[in-house]
Amino acid sequence: MAPDNARCPLVARLDPRTRLLSLAAFALATVATHTASGLGAALAAAVLLALCASLPLRATLVRLLGLEGFMAVVLVTLPFTTPGAPLVEILGFSASAEGLRAAVTIAIKANAVVLATLALAGSLETVVLGHALGRLGCPERFVALFLFTVRYLGVLEAEYRRLRLAMRARAFRPATSFHTWRSFGHLIGMLMVTSIERSERIHAAMRCRGFTGRFHFDDDTRPGRLDLGFGVAQATALVLLTVVERA
Amino acid sequence: MAHIPDGVLSPPVLAIGAALAVAGTGLGLKALPPERVPAVAMLSAVFFVAALVHLPVGPSSVHLILNGLMGAALGWAAVPAIVVALVLQAVLFGFGGLVVLGTNVTNMAVPALIAGWVFRSLWRARPRNAALAGAVAGGVAVALTALMVAGSLALSGREFWPAARLVTLTYVPVAIIEAAFTAAAIGLVARVRPDLLEAAR
Incomplete structure (x- = not known):
């Protein structure tokens, strides 16, 4: 289903299944990471994916900033509720450096996954997503x-x-x-x-018209060389990341 | 409101949520005969559209969760319908995370199933009071979702306890509004097409 136009964004030329598998691997790796280098890599990769998918800048930023109340509550309370070295004191409550770190970690992880989701899956037509x-x-x-x-x-x-x-x-x-x-x-x-x-x-x-509750998926596209390359690149990145985190 | 983003919850909470969601979806699909798929899809599309409605509360606004209504109208089929809705919301709008999807499904689906059961018990006892039974279902579902979201947070670490309490408070207006909303919706459906509610088992 992916159009073969060389001018269309890289992500759009990947097989939908490649995109979903890659997204799943990316999300799991991002959530599992716990080092600054891992977080930085996740965020960088998400931004790169967004660029490769040519996501519209303004609409994407609005989505990312549209934090729900839930997220705001967690991020604001965390610095004050995590024990650790006090950083600043506001109205008698002291915010710890560890808590601030935890809040920033969550914000980066959440935004990296959303960005990657919009880039890899959000740019798929929903019907194509269903077939995939x-x-x-x-x-x-x-x-x-x-x-x-x-x-x-x-x-x-x-x-x-x-x-x-x-x-x-x-x-x-x-x-x-x-x-x-x-x-x-x-x-x-x-x-x-x-x-x-x-x-x-x-x-x-x-x-x-003879519908019996079964759908027939007649799209028999196969992942191509581009998908293979993308998969190998991502797998290499994940292995490297694991090595760096272990070190 | 019921969208927890990625990166917050601890691995055990994520694993339990995912396992429950997969099992529930399997059971829900089993309870969904092929000829009912179009009807259930139609209703889940209604709920998807309705969940985007913002209702004013003072200077702010809330959006509905609708899992009580889904449980009452769909029964076990509410579980796959909730999965479809959350996948679409994550992919189209970036609401909620991916790894946390199972937990988000569980936090909405378990209350939906309980609310559906409560609704059918009350309705059977007093067939004329469908609206009242709907109000109870709507309120109960949101209250349970609030508790489960707070529980997911609380189980993930002690530092989340104050946040869990605050999050529970934010659900109070939603529960009240949702009770009134569900009462009206169910009342209307029970008068016009009661068979629609009876089809959910």
């Missing part, structure tokens, strides 16, 4: 569920926007109120009902 998962040995029914869900997402988003517009036309404004929560509940309940009716029609139509 299937060809990597994910259960057939799971892949069918994945592909159907991906297919319906666009349809449902449009339906959601339509219903939301209808609410706006009736001067509905979200606020911190029971009314808002109930209205959204009704909106999603309505979406569930209409969507299930749609799925019944789709299923009937598919059965008419």
Whole structure:
């Protein structure tokens, strides 16, 4: 499925399965690393991957900075809760150097994995991703569920926007109120009902065409030399990293 | 909200989460006959879209977790549906990590299964009060998810204990909103298409 255009980014020319396996290896190695050199290498590799995938700069930064409240809580409390040499004192709480180190480590690991995910898997079309998962040995029914869900997402988003517009036309404004929560509940309940009716029609139509619940993956692309080279390069990097960390 | 990023949890917590997620997904797929795949996919797409909705809370906003609603509407099929949703959120938006995916699935799916069971028990006892049963399911699922997220943190190291407590607090408004939201959604579905909720076992 990978286009053979020499001008398209390196990552796009790799087989989808190569990308997923490489991503899994990268994520495991990044999470397992515990030295400054390992963290630096992980971050550098993630940035390199992002460049090779030519991710859009602004959108990617927004995703990375869009830390959820969860992450913020962990990163802010960690310096104060890890025992160690006090670094600074804020409002009577002392932050330890060890804690700060732990917080920075988490931030680097989390961002490196997200960056690599966006570069290697996020740049895949979701349907291609589903096929690749299937060809990597994910259960057939799971892949069918994945592909159907991906297919319906666009349809449902449009339906959601339509219903939301209808609410706006009736001067509905979200606020911190029971009314808002109930209205959204009704909106999603309505979406569930209409969507299930749609799925019944789709299923009937598919059965008419002989669908038995099985998907046929007729893409028989094979990993090429580029995939081999990429795999060897990554394996070498991981072995080197292990040697450095052990030293 | 239920997205723990990579690099936070300890290896044992990650391993337990992954093992539970794989086992649960296997059981969930077994309980999913091929002819129900389109319906379950449709519903998981609904939940995916609904999880992107931000609801205002004072000056800030929260987004819903919806695992109570998923458990009530999907039963065991909620587990693979949650896996699909979390994989898509990680790949498309960069929410949550990859190695931690199993733990994130477990933290959402176990409460979903319990909430689904609670919902069906209450609903069977009082068939007219589907909305009330939905409120309980929605609230219970979020509360359990909060406890499991806090537990994942707490088990990963003593230095995470204050963070675990703070994270639990952030779920309180979500649980209240989600109870009201799920009550309305379930109430409507139970009136219009009760068979949709009965199909989940």
